[in-house]
Amino acid sequence: MPQWFHVIFGAIWLFTAIAFACLAYSAHQAEYTSLARFSVDNPKDVQAFIEGIDIGQTLNEMSETNNRNITMLEDSIRQTSQLAFVLNTISCVAAIAGFFVPAKYRVI
Numbered sequence: 208m209p210q211w212f213h214v215i216f217g218a219i220w221l222f223t224a225i226a227f228a229c230l231a232y233s234a235h236q237a238e239y240t241s242l243a244r245f246s247v248d249n250p251k252d253v254q255a256f257i258e259g260i261d262i263g264q265t266l267n268e269m270s271e272t273n274n275r276n277i278t279m280l281e282d283s284i285r286q287t288s289q290l291a292f293v294l295n296t297i298s299c300v301a302a303i304a305g306f307f308v309p310a311k312y313r314v315i
Contacts (some may be wrong), residue, residue: 214236216261218305220302220305220306221302221306223302224299224303224306226242226277227295227296227298227299227302228295228296228299230291230295230307231291231295231296231299233288234288234291234292234295235288235292237284237287237291238288238289238292239286240281240284240285241278241281242280242281244273244274244277245269245273245274245277246270247263247266247267247269247270249266249267250262251312268284
């Protein structure tokens with residue numbers, strides 16, 4: 208009976224290591240995330256005003272603000288995915304090492 212328990216526990220341990228490896232791979236792929244940008248093709252000779260507000264200029268400013276926000280969001284995604292990649296890789300290596308280290312040398 209104890210042998211089956213160890214086999215099942217070892218299989219779960221290896222499955223956990225594989226799960227950490229998959230999460231690390233997914234985080235590595237997320238480092239290359241690129242989001243869509245907003246662009247306004249506003250002709251210079253056409254000007255539309257509503258109650259003294261230049262609609263073309265307003266749209267351009269909104270586009271620039273949106274693009275800055277998207278750039279900040281992409282940077283945040285990259286930083287988060289880099290951290291997730293490192294942590295999941297460490298967890299995967301620790302799980303694999305824990306699987307192969309004999310029980311008498313384990314701390315816990």
